Each structure stands twice: as structure tokens, then as C-alpha cells.
Amino acid sequence: MKRIFDAQLIGPFAAMLIVAVIVALTTERFLNPGNLSNLSLQVSIVALIAIGSTIVIFAAGIDLSSGSMIALLTMILAQMLKFMGLPLALAVPLILVVGGLLGLFIGLITAYGRIPSFITTLAGLIAFRGLALTFNNGSPIFSLDPALEPIFYGKVVGIPLPFFYLVFFYAIAAFAMNYTKLGREIYAVGGNPAAAVLTGINVRKVQTTTFVIAGFMTAVGAVLMSARLNSGSPNYGQTLELQAIAAAVVGGASLAGGRGNILATLMGAMTIVIVQNGLNLNAAPSSVQNIVLGLIILLAVGIDMWRAEISGLMGRLFGRSSSDTKKGS
């Protein structure tokens, strides 16, 4: 457990707490149970997708396609439930497989076609939404299945189901990244692909796998999205890919790859959602929300980049020399 809860979590956790305290001070409504439960719903979809986005980032890739893929997957799910008459028990597993396959497709083109993931997933971002529009003449599909919402988006013992999904998938992801061969290989590929090749790691296979994981997690998000609104729509998931990447970055994942803690992404997602919630509760317009979100991303990465300067400044302010020592050579 020491391995999972390491020092990399301290910063993102502190940031989340600070933001929560500030929001709680500005409005009493923040801490009431209804709002907290609503918060876990809000954070769930972006945080689940962010698992995939973060793992892709760990392997030094980037996934811009998840928002559009959500739209496509909700439309396919809606099509299966509404027009093809498939039962939930079949349609939902199928959609998870489709998500994995779409990820596999992107992963293969990226890793074996040697096209940077920024490009392949940018193409996915554009094309998947286009594909979503080919269903039902581009119109949303409503009233899919009355069982969808209670099964996937309801409550158990008063706690929203998405909360359990978060716990479940983050536990698996944290275990995988810290205790499995695959997790180690993902960090190795992200840290130094040339060295990974020479240690016998199948770099392309590992890269492809990260996109399969991302596709699968996007499908999980798509099921929740459909369940929440009992519908599928080609307009769902807009800018979700950027929020997921923002969650990873606020959580301290390095876009250069190889560094970061998957649980920190959850903290990052919660930080973002708490800020949005706080602005909502204080009746701030959505324009302000976007501006604040942009500033948070800058600040999060900035603090990481300027760490040495900040600790130097602290040292001078409080009369202590900074703790990191350099070798003079």
C-alpha cells in the first residue's frame, strides 16, 4: 500500500482539500449530503474516462478521442436497445467490447503505423462524432430502457452507484500500475522507449494496450452517460477528452510520459469538479467557470515546473536552505 499512496499524491490531495475548504467557506450548501452525492455523480464520468487518458499519458501518448467516442458509443448503445431490441445484459457488455475495439484500432494505427497519437486521436475526435451522426439521421435517441438508469446510475444504501464504480476501477487501475508487469512496462515505455526496446519490452504492444484500456474506460463512461439521461446523442461528451486530460495534468501526470500516479488523477478530477461546483453554487456564469478551469490547469502545471524556484523562494522567506542538494561537478 505504501507503493500506491506515495509522495506524488500529497500535492494533488492538498490542492483538492484547499479547494474544497475554500468552496465550503463560500457556501454552506457545498457540504450538504445532497450536494456531495451530486458531486460524486458529476465527477464519475470524467474521472472514469481519465483513467484511460492518464494511462495513455503514462506511456507518453495522448488521447483526444474519448469525448467523441462517448457520443458514438451512446448512439450505438441506443441503437441496440431501442431499434435492435437487444437486452441490456447483452447490449452493455457489447458496448464495452466495441469501446475496446475502437481503442485497439487507434492503438494499432498509432503504434504500428508510427503516427503520433496526437494525430490519430485528433482524427478520432473528428471522425467518431461524424460516425455518431450517421445513426438515426443524426438525432438523439431517447427512452432507451427503463432499467438502464436504476441499474447503472441509481443508488445503493443511499450512495450513488457511480461512486462504487469509481472505487472499483481506480482500485484496479492503481493495482495494475503499481503491482503488475503491464503497469511497469507502461511506465518504462513512457520513460524511455529506446531503452525499453533494448530491455526486450514489446513497446508497440504496450502502447496499443494503453489505447485499448482507454477505449474500454470510455465505453464504461458511455454506459453511465446513457444511463443518466436514458438516451444516446451525437452531442454527448463534448470537451470531455480535454477535461479528462486536465484531470491527469492537475493530478501531476507528466505529458512527457513515465511519471505520475493514477490515484492523483482522481484527485485532479475532483479538484476540477469541486471548483465547478463551487462556482455553480455561487451562481457564477459558465464563462467564468471556463476561465477558472483554464487557470487551474496553468497553475497545476506551473507549480510542478517551478518547484525548484518555489522552494528556493520559501527558503529565502523563511531563512532555511532548500533541502535538495546538488552535486558540484
Add this chain to the structure above:
Amino acid sequence: MTTVTPLWEFVDISKAYPGVLANDKVNIKLLPGSIHGLLGENGCGKSTMIKTLSGVQQPDSGQIKHNGQPVLIADPQVARNFGIATVFQEFSIVPTLSVGENIFLGNMPQSRFGVINWAKVRNDAARVLAEMDVDVSPDVITGTLSVGEQQLVEIAKAIAMDARMIILDEPTAALGEDEIDRLHQLLRNMRSRGTAILYVSHRLDEVERIVDEVTILRNGSVVRASGETKIDVSEIISAMVGGDIGEHYPKEQNTTENVVLEAKGLATKSGVSDASLTLHQGEVLGLGGVLGSGRTEIARALFGTDELTAGQITLKGNPVKFCREIDAIHAGLALVPENRKYDGLFFNFRAGGNITAASLGGLSRFGIMNLKVEEQATRDLIHDLEISSQAEEKTVNFLSGGNQQKIVIARWLFSDSDILILDEPTQGIDIGAKVAVYKLINKLTRAGKSIILISSDHDELLAMSDRIAIVQHGAIVRTVNAAELTHSDLVRASGETSHIKPQEVLA
């Protein structure tokens, strides 16, 4: 010599970083028309001195004098205006720009309206290159050149600015023997024109050849300044490490009759044309040859990295075919690459992750890693190889070059490889760490493992190898007992530079 005013002089220069006094009242006099060697182990404060003199940082106390007058070198631009040019160890060329553009980078000849005068760029660059006797066109994209040629471009930058003081930090680390000769000739020419040269190198054979006087640093202080007396290598070594390190090359003979690896007529698209070799159990087989002769490419061919277009590898009598690196690793081969920073180390990992990277399969059951075994093995290897104990807790970018190199080798001890290919294993590490690597080679051969050693340091190659295979133009032209070869034989046998370019440059 006391009658000559030093061009530059350090008087009691001190510089502290948090936790370490990098320079402690350092004094040095740099005379015009003199090549001054600056020596010391990694971490002794050489780089700190260079940074101070090139204006990258300010000293905490002490004085810098220019022609006897105290001056302030406020920033690198001031240093340039003073005519100080620095060739840093890490390249500062832009690989996507042409040679000419790189030579005048930041200092492009311009017309009055700020438009670059390309004809002048080309002509001036061509003149500098011709003066250096470097056969490279100013229009070539720098990244397509071999590493050695890139290094020469780096030096051409310093010459183009007509520097009166040139600082060279390990200028020959990437150069082949005849390129080194060419560089030395160039430095002698500059010396006779009155340029002051500060020369930092780990290769003492070179220092002996070219340097007029030396200053040796240890733990931030000058421990010896030679004046003009003749320099003796063993004296330098003991001054650097602060005591006798015993034999510089502690070679053990462990070779046996058993052939473990045989390669016949290997060829690859990357430039190996006809490489045949046999390797015995416990043997160190050296690959000698100039930079770019194809030694690294032969290593890559053996390791399954570059696909064979011809030839056959046989391991202990069994023909094998390696489709990828993992096949070679499973067959007991290991490759310690030439450039540990480029494709050796994972800088995001601590020692543990680096050491186990090639053995993840063996460390896992059903995909789940046994982290206890990893931790224990890491601790043991850190202890056995005398790696800094910081390696357990800190990512490897915080470690010295010597510790980093030991960690890359430790990776293949952990994977229990039988045949280790060591490509320039002592490049850029200090004497103490070099000797540690030599002792490690002995330990490995004593345990019945076999080594293919690639090195541009001829003394090292001669001393540590049992036999030496001479590589020219991607082919092994002959194999001889190391004992029957002298330094000059090896230089001659290696022949002329060929022009195979390392793959990394183009990748």
C-alpha cells in the same frame, strides 16, 4: 612563465550549492598560447569552474581577472564578448538546421534590414571547416552527420567566433582516433596563434599528449597545479582520487576453450557487411576500430535489434535466430548500449525499476510482479557493485555517471545473462568508476560469463581484452591476441574512418 600575464585568472574563487561546496578557493592561471588541462573525478568541481568562466553562474566569492584586471562576467553574452567560447559536453547544436546555420547560430551575419546574408553564412562556414580540415558541406543538415562530425561542428562554432579563450569539456568523448588527432592538430594551431585553451578530459592518454600544464581538482579544491613540468599519468591518477587506486587495469585471464557464441558472415542493412567472430566462455573479446566502423552495429546485429540480411549466429553449437531483443535476452545475451542516457536508463525509475527492466517476465506470476524479490535483489546489487545507496530512494537522474553505468550493468546481472556486450562501458565516467567496471568484468568472466567489449579507449581495450577483433567498414578483418598488439598497431589496424552513420542520428 611568471613573466607572462595570464589571459584569465581565478583568484580564490568559491561557489557553494545547497549542501555542497563545489569550488573552494580555486586558483588557476590561463595563459595565452597554452593548453591547460583541467582534471578531476566527477563531482570535483570542474563543471562549476567552467560555468563560472563562461558566465552561466556567478561565484560566491573571489575574483576573476582578465589580463590582470578584475572583471565581472555577468552572463554568457558578456563571456562571448570577452572572446570566451565554450564547447559543452552536451551538444548544443540544433540537429534540424544546416551545419552553416549551426556554426553561426545566435550570431548570423545580417544585412542592415535584419535579413540573413546566406552567402556569407555559407562562405564563412566553409572557410572555418576548411581551416579545421573537416570535409563537411555547410549546407548539410547537422542531424544527418555522425556523432563525431557533429562534435566537430560544435567546435567549429567556437572557432568561427574567433575566440581568444576556448573551453572544451570532454571534447573527444564522441570522437574516433583520427578525429581526435585532427582536433589536437587544430588545438596546436590555435595555441601557436596565442589562444588560451582550457581542456577537460577523462582520457589521460590524451591529456599526456596535448596538454602543456594541468590543474587537478578534488572535492572542489586544487590539489595540484603542475606548472610546466612534464606530466605523469600515474601521478595524475593518484592526485585525482587522493591515493593509490592500485592497478589501473586489473586484468584477469579467465578464458576457457568452450565456444559459447559463434557468428558467421553477419550482415545487416545498418552497415554490417561481413562479421564473423567466436567467443569463448570467460573471455573478453574486444572490438577495435574507429568510430563509425560498425562496432555498435555488430552489437545490434548480435542482439536481434537490427535484422540480419545474411549470416548465422550459433549459441553453444545451436543455430539461433533472434527476431527481436527479447529472444536474445531469453537466450542469455545482454547489451549495455553506448549511450546510457539515450537508450540505457529509465530516468523515471529508481535503481530497482532499472535493474529489473529486462527481467519483468521472470519476476511476475500471472502478470503480477513480486516486488519483494525486486527490492531485495536491488539492495543486494547496490551493495555488491558499491552503487551509491541513494539509488534505492532516488530516480537515477540524481546519480553520477559511474553509478548510472553500474546500474545498467546490474540489469544484466539480475537477468543472469551469460554473454554481455558492453558498448563503451566507461565512457564519461571517472577513473574510480572505470576501475570498478574493470573489476566487474573480471568478476563476470570469473563466474564463467563472456564479454564482448567495445571501446574507443585503446589502452583500455588492449588491457582488458583477451583477444581483439579489428572492425573496418562493418566487417571483422582479423582477430588477434591482445597481448600481441600494441597501441600503435591497433590504431594502424583500425585503418581509415568509414562513413557508417549510427542509426540513432537519423532516428
